[in-house]
Amino acid sequence: MATPTPSTNTPQKHLHNLSSPAPRSVPPLNMLDSPLNMLGEGGVGMGISMSGMGISMSGMGMSSLGLTASQLGRADEDERRRRLETIIAMINKKKGRVSEEGIMALCKQDQVQLERSANADGSIVLTLVIGANAICDITILLDQVTSVKLEVADDDDDVYKTSGSRILRRSLASPPGVRRINTTLDRFALNLDKLLNMERLSEANAGIGCYKAILSIHRSLMKLFEHEKKLALELIGENTPNARHKAEREVLCKKSGRPRMNAGYCLGLSLEYWMDRRHLISKKGPQPTSAQGKEKDDVDSKALEDYPEEADPGNNKIYSLTIECESSPSSMYTPIRIPDSWIADDIEKAPDAPPDADMSSLILNTSQSKIAWLEPKPTYLESPSQAGDHDAMNIDDAPGRLPNIRFVAKFNPPIIVPLTLYVAIIQSVGLTYDQQDLRATTFVGLALRPEETDPGMSVTAGGHTPEVRSTTSVLAVDKEGKETHTKHANTLYIPKLEYARAVESIPFQHPRQLIALLPLFRQYAFITSLVQDVFGAHAPPKQPPHQPPLSPPTTPKRGETPEVQVDLTLAYTHPSPKLAILVPHPLSSCSSPASSADPSALINELLSMHSLTPSHSPLNLVVDIGHNAEISISDQNVVDSEVVGKTSEGADVDMDGLAKLREKVKRLERALDTCGDLGVWAEWLRREAVKEQET
Incomplete structure (x- = not known):
């Protein structure tokens, strides 16, 4: 069996579908993972010196590898230049490591003015002058960042300064499990780019205050948040454990969202609108593993106390909108406005007040129609020069011009919605959907298998998407109350291609546009999260190499618990996505035969599986996900649905029995809302079915 020759050119993304005839110990010669090997294609030599980057590759020519131009072919000069520029661009993406030299190099690359000074204790202070509206002081001692201080213009309440300094300090600290010497400037560079973008927009628009515009929206949203939080506290009860956190999460997931300035690792204003497993409140933060970890824990102790979900991002994943400014011609879209407030002091309208004139049929948040929003006047640019030295022929410098800046909300993470809903959202904010932007992408391709070919590219309209499979380990509780782990073999069906x-x-003109759309965002964020937890992080199971594709399923070994087959069917169509779940009844499970050599035992077991009583039929439920992620079970066979007195004609319906049935169904709905996990919910349903059978 011969090894591959160097001329073999196998695309890297197809390697998992092929098996190489070479022995496992023979490494592949064509390593496309390295950007330097791109120069090898087409016979480009590797004897290149990049003195400006401190990289020397002399002595690594193709001749040293036994490769010649006749074997690889010769590329023309344009192709050589293109590949070289690609390599340089890839190297330039690396922002360096956290150190004094690394920060100075980053500032030089981004053309940020930098001043260096020394303190008496030997520490170094790097002052980053980020335009005319922001200054950042970074104190470094022995190549370790000890403090960060950020100051921005128009921040009268120090809201941006306090949280922004903490975020920048956190972005320069070592992530969990990463040594300080390996900590890069990537996160800090992203935040620095945001500050620079705000400065560039301000300079290009006669010095208009972009920070002031963002802070104005923050104050208005905080006023609304505190009002709704107060109402939620009255319903929950202030003496209830974790009452404040529960009230905040109720507003976050059901009302107008929770605004936060500089949340997580990201600078800027975030409007958080959904949280996975919001009923699960972490009781303690992460334990530090080093002296540096203790210092970081001290820095973030206040944030963890106010936002305990930051200690457990795996369970309490946050979905948010980051509100920023971006360049946009004022003639094409309504530009930014900087009012004192976007909302009235009374917050809620009078009961007899007329609705807003621009409310469309897409706005489904009934509570937001009660909000007393204000309509601010346009904000005009001031004259750039009062000394009479500006050019009167320059239209861009004329006073009274509208700024070429608009508000934009960026999704973190991006939310996946049906195409029909996407078009409606775009139209609701004043944009027109471009038909040329139509792409055959589906929920499976975007949310579950982004690295594979989208089913929409290979399936004709009206067809069926392929099944998606995964295997998961699920936490369950047995009859004795002990925690066990059960394996689930999951299958997802999507009968209609959507x-x-x-x-x-999305750009927006007024914050009320975002508040009005939050119920729809929550609807699809929740159903996407449910399905991704089961199928998103797991690859489809592969057949063992020795097992034919059409062989019967293997019999579990003695003492081995068989996998529980969980079938899910997703209808992703707007306006009411549905998720059907089918799991076997626990009393219908039969133990494996003691020996595969005993055919009579196998026959008896197969016959018993086909003679199940109706009460032992598989559990089947249909879950409707409504606005604000409200859960409604429209069909189920877990609890008894017969109502006494309804079968006889003319008899009165047993209202007590009907009320008990509704309460049982609501209990099933609350269980899914509380755990937020389809696998855990399926095991809980199986246990409830046994209890229902016993009663």
Whole structure:
């Protein structure tokens, strides 16, 4: 069996579908993972010196590898230049490591003015002058960042300064499990780019205050948030454990969202609108593993106390909108406005007040129609020069011009919605959907298998998407109350092909547009999260190499618990997505035969599986996901649905029995809302079915 020759050119993305005839110990010669090997294609030599980057590759020519131009072919000069520029661009993406030299190099690359000074204790202070509206002081001692201080213009309440300094300090700290010497500037560079973008927009628009515009929206949204939080506290009860956190999460997931300035690792204003497993409140933060970890824990102790979900992002994943400014011609879209407030002091309208004039049929948040929003006047640019030295022929410098800036909300993470809903969202914010932007993308391709070919590209309209499979380990509780782990063999069916889009950002003119759309965002964020937890992080199971594709399923070994087959059917169509779940009844499970050599035992077991009583039929439920992620079970066979007195004609319906049935169904709905996990919910349903059978 011969090894591959160097001329073999196998695309990297197809390697998992092929098996190489070479022995496992023989490494592949064509390593496309390295950007330097791109120069090898087409016979380009590797004897290149990049003195400006401190990289020397002399002595690594193709001749040293035994490769010649006749074997690889010769590329023309344009192709050589293109590949070299690609390599340089890839190297330039690396922002360096956290150190004094690394920060200075980053500032030089981004053309940020930098001043260096020394303190008496030997520490170094790097002052980053980010335009005319922001200054950042970074104190470094022995190549370790000890403090960060950020100051921005128009921040009268120090809202941006306090949280922004903490975020920048956190972005320069070592992530969990990463040594300080390996900590890069990537996260800090992203935040620095945001500050620079705000400065560039301000300079290009006669010095208009972009920070002031963002802070104005923050104050208005915080006023609304505190009002709704107060109402939620009255319903929950202030003496209830974790009452404050529960009230905040109720507003976050059911009302107008929770605004936060500089949340997580990201600078800027975030409007958080959904949280996975919001009923699960972490009781303690992460334990530090080093002296540096203790210092970081001290820095973030206040944030963890106010936002305990930051200690457990795996369970309490946050979905948010980051509100920023971006360049946009004022003639094409309504530009930014900087009012004192976007909302009235009374917050809620009078009961007899007329609705807003621009409310469309897409706005489904009934509570937001009660909000007393204000309509601010346009904000005009001031004259750039009062000394009479500006050019009167320059229209861009004329006073009274509207700024070429608009508000934009960026989704973190992007939300996946049906194409019909995506078009409606775009139209609701004043944009027109471009038909040329139509792409055959589906929910499976965008949310579950983004690295594979989208089913929409290979399936004709009206066809069926392929099944998606995964195997998961699920936490369950047995009759004795002990925790066990059960394996689930999951299958997802999507009977109707529905094109979908990932919404990454939308512009807006007024914050009420975002508040009105939050019920729809929560609806699809929740159902996407449910399905992704089961199928998103797991690859489809592969057949063992020795097992034919059509062989019967293997019999579990003695003492081995068989996998529980969980079938899910997803209808992703707007306006009411549905999720059907089918799981076997626990009393219908039969133990494996003691020996595969005993055919009579196998026959008896197969016959018993086909003679199940109706009460032992598989559990089947249909879950409707409504606005604000409200759960409604429209069909189920877990609890008894017979109502006494309804079968006889003319008899009165047993209202008590009907009320008990509704309460049982609501209990099933609350269980899914509380756990937020389809696998855990399925095991809980199986246990409830046994209890229902015993009663």
